[in-house]
Amino acid sequence: WVQDGRIGGEKILLLKPATFMNKSGQAIGEAMRFYKLAPENVTVFYDELDLAPFKVKVKRGGGTAGHNGIRSTDQHIGPDFRRVRIGIGHPGNKARVTRHVLGNYARAEIEPLSDLLGAIAAEAEWLAKGDDARFMNEVALRLQS
Numbered sequence: 001w002v003q004d005g006r007i008g009g010e011k012i013l014l015l016k017p018a019t020f021m022n023k024s025g026q027a028i029g030e031a032m033r034f035y036k037l038a039p040e041n042v043t044v045f046y047d048e049l050d051l052a053p054f055k056v057k058v059k060r061g062g063g064t065a066g067h068n069g070i071r072s073t074d075q076h077i078g079p080d081f082r083r084v085r086i087g088i089g090h091p092g093n094k095a096r097v098t099r100h101v102l103g104n105y106a107r108a109e110i111e112p113l114s115d116l117l118g119a120i121a122a123e124a125e126w127l128a129k130g131d132d133a134r135f136m137n138e139v140a141l142r143l144q145s
Helices: 021-034 068-077 094-102 107-122 124-128 132-144
Strands: 002-007 010-015 043-048 056-060 082-087
Touching: 002 124, 010 021, 010 124, 021 068, 043 068, 056 132, 082 107, 107 124, 107 132, 124 132
Parallel strands: 043 082
Antiparallel strands: 002 010, 056 082
């Protein structure tokens, strides 16, 4: 699934790979080459075990932290893309990680998840403009009110 548009006056291209998560880097790499994008113009949104639930952090480059989708992306486009890490928290026991990552959200988590996704969407303009710090700050402020 691919959609182009504008956010905050900036041209954007959204890609939702139809591949398995662990192979998503292949689709990202192919789209990058087709649209002639550089890795620094790519932003990947993903779940992060090592971040508290419903927290957001943005960084450029870095390791995979064991995330197979990010590992695949690194393999296909290199590590120099922007990452929007969306916290899901760690279940506390390594044996429960797969079920935690692949499972559904609990009923009690639906409202905070909806609030977080709404805040991300409302402040996406700052990502499109390359102002990662302002994006994180504005998302945090929206979630406080």
